[in-house]
Amino acid sequence: DAGVTxxxxxxxxxxxxxxxxxxxxxxxxxxxxxxxxxLGQGPQxxxxxxxxxxxxxxxxxxxxxxxxxxxxxxxxxxxALLLGDSALYLCASSHDRGLFFxxxxxxxVL
Amino acid sequence: KQEVTQIPxxxxxxxxxxxxxxxxxxxxxIYNLQWFRQDPGKGLTSLLLIQSSQREQTSGxxxxxxxxxxxxxxxxxxxxxxxxxxxxxxxxxxxSYKLIFGSGTRLLxxx
Numbered sequence: 001d002a003g004v005t006x007x008x009x010x011x012x013x014x015x016x017x018x019x020x021x022x023x024x025x026x027x028x029x030x031x032x033x034x035x036x037x038x039l040g041q042g043p044q045x046x047x048x049x050x051x052x053x054x055x056x057x058x059x060x061x062x063x064x065x066x067x068x069x070x071x072x073x074x075x076x077x078x079x080a081l082l083l084g085d086s087a088l089y090l091c092a093s094s095h096d097r098g099l100f101f102x103x104x105x106x107x108x109v110l
Numbered sequence: 111k112q113e114v115t116q117i118p119x120x121x122x123x124x125x126x127x128x129x130x131x132x133x134x135x136x137x138x139x140i141y142n143l144q145w146f147r148q149d150p151g152k153g154l155t156s157l158l159l160i161q162s163s164q165r166e167q168t169s170g171x172x173x174x175x176x177x178x179x180x181x182x183x184x185x186x187x188x189x190x191x192x193x194x195x196x197x198x199x200x201x202x203x204x205x206s207y208k209l210i211f212g213s214g215t216r217l218l219x220x221x
Contacts, residue, residue: 042199042211056206090153094207098144101154
């Protein structure tokens with residue numbers, strides 16, 4: 001079991017650009033959540049997908065959008081990047097009990 | 111709105127000490143609570159999960175307790191080792207599988 005995988009590992013973008021981050025959940029998990037972690041802070045909930053629908057959303061602007069595919073994998077899209085979007089983006093999957101996190105994607109916006 | 115506080119923010123101890131990390135949360139209507147470990151620049155590793163109906167969970171040298179009514183959880187680490195050095199995060203979960211995190215406790219275990 002590969003666990004939760006994320007790609008890419010690192011990404012550097014400039015302000016105003018758009019970025020897509022990808023996540024494959026742990027085998028058997030049907031719910032995917034995305035979190036943003038700024039340096040020195042705990043992760044903040046962005047949104048959650050279940051059965052290809054956004055089920056919950058945290059306090060993030062519409063520039064942050066997502067998608068879940070029939071195989072439960074997910075993408076996080078961020079448009080019109082700002083310097084403040086620089087962070088570690090974590091994907092987590094769950095089925096019943098507890099969340100399992102991937103290694104994250106480090107996004108740097110210059 | 112759930113708010114999570116972890117105390118202390120940072121801790122430095124000599125190897126071999128037993129230590130306690132504290133977590134408090136404002137909304138006691140939680141589904142469960144997870145403790146995670148995070149190494150610098152890495153993802154989160156789940157250490158222990160306590161269901162809302164449970165009082166504690168143990169895994170090896172780790173023991174986590176939960177007092178839901180008072181909004182508190184503690185993580186006890188026995189006989190600390192340098193390899194335990196990391197940031198420890200507490201996160202209560204609501205019924206929709208959303209975790210709310212504290213800022214963590216940065217632990218350094220000195221050889």
